[in-house]
Amino acid sequence: MSTVAPPATMRVVELAGTGDASVLVPATRPTPRPGPGELVVRVGACGVCGHDALARRGELAAGPGTVLGHEIAGRVVALGPEVPGDWLDRRVALVQRIPCGRCDECAAGATTHCRSGPGFYGEDLDGGYAEYVRASPRNAVPLPDGIDDATGAILSCAVGTGLRALRSAEVWPGQVVVVTGAGGGVGLHTVALARHLGARVVGLVGSAAKVAAVRSAGAEAVVTSDADGLRDAVRTLGGRRGAHVVVETTGAPTFATALRALAPRGRLVLVGNTEPGALPLDPGRTIVKELRVSGSAHADRDDLTEVVELVADGAITPVPAHRRPLAEVADAHAALDARTVTGRAVVTP
Ligand SMILES: [Zn+2]
Ligand SMILES: [Zn+2]
Structure with missing residues (x-):
């Protein structure tokens, strides 16, 4: 069990509806609790992706109350039952989907196509425009100290x-x-x-x-x-x-x-x-x-593991741009809409 108990509630930014960047509004939610086999990650940084802008505009299946953000890195602060204890306090980068680990796709290694697990952040479960998110050892890759959270956040998607x-x-x-x-x-x-x-x-x-x-x-x-x-x-x-x-x-x-x-x-x-x-x-x-x-769809845990190794080895140097506090995520969306962002913006809770 966690030695650093997260608070009962957390700050998030949610969709009040669909439309321009002004529909992104602050809100308070219960902090997630880890179920069997799950982790809770304190979000250190979350990327702001073009996919988020599509969802916000109503072009995907995201309705009012959705917490967007699927590009997440942070620290594991709570473990559910059946999770090995050494996951606690690890810094991790997350793949944008939590697969179930049991279906035919997962058994074949095609976890990107799993539709039985907790799912995709910002669609099937609350995303990273928040202080905490649910995660799993099946979508988390440990980050070495040399890779900060803003960089770690963009490794899977960007x-x-x-x-x-x-x-x-x-x-x-x-x-x-x-x-x-x-x-x-x-x-x-x-x-x-x-x-x-x-x-x-x-x-x-x-x-x-x-x-x-x-x-x-x-x-x-x-x-x-x-x-x-x-x-x-x-x-x-x-x-x-x-x-x-x-x-x-x-x-x-x-x-x-x-x-x-x-x-x-x-x-x-x-x-x-x-x-x-x-x-x-x-x-x-x-x-x-x-x-x-x-x-070609989103990365799986093997792809993310390879990316972490490439970055740790200095083979490529990701460039997170426009770091902003989470409260200003609407500004990051407005910049995306205006196509003035070079690289990937990140927000930090
Ligand atoms: Zn993305
Ligand atoms: Zn599955």
Whole structure:
């Protein structure tokens, strides 16, 4: 049992409804208590993700009273029955979904697809815009002292998503990888990871203000949403007939341009969906060039463990931006809506 008993109630920021950033309002909740096999984590930092903005706008199934925030790091302060005692007081980064550990998907190692567990923060259970959250050894990865909470918070979603996508695209050293939305939280870290894997990276960004950050993350060329510029940049880096891989982090705004940039047998992996709706897939191009278009979802605990090791080894350096107190999370959302955030903002309770 815990030696540091959390208080009976905690501060959160919840949705009063759906709409602009003003629907994010402070509230008080009972502090979660750990059930069998569960942890309670005192939130040290929580990332503010584009997915949160979609939920806030009413484009996902989040209603009034929802506590958003699925990018969480902090310290384990209470253990439920059946949890080994050495979890207490550990600093951890969390995967955004708590899997059940028992269903067919979990048994097959596909915990990202588990729908039987406590679920996804901010959807199925209260998220990290709060002082405390429930967690489990199945979604928690210990953080070494050298990685602070703000960095730890963004490792699963903003970094792990890109690692999983690059792995699924089978990126090889020397291949040309295009990252769309390269200035965003996932984009910036996907650039750094692709570079770490030995790829030559072209970043596609929506505004010139993000070019410098994408270059310093490891992109050899950065293009501002222009198909001709993208083709030229890909060719210059050795993609004579096009890019080998596209990691698409925005979806509708860039999909057609990104698909056209692919070489024969190129792979486009969708990870972001900033404007939900149908995408213009060109069937002729896809067939003749034998393109592969696939999706890649959020990281699992193995992906997050690998990301923690990469960061601890200095192979990549995540860059949390715009650290704010939790009470100002609405300002972080307003900045996301205005597309002025480079990298991933975090809030701290
Ligand atoms: Zn996220
Ligand atoms: Zn499961």
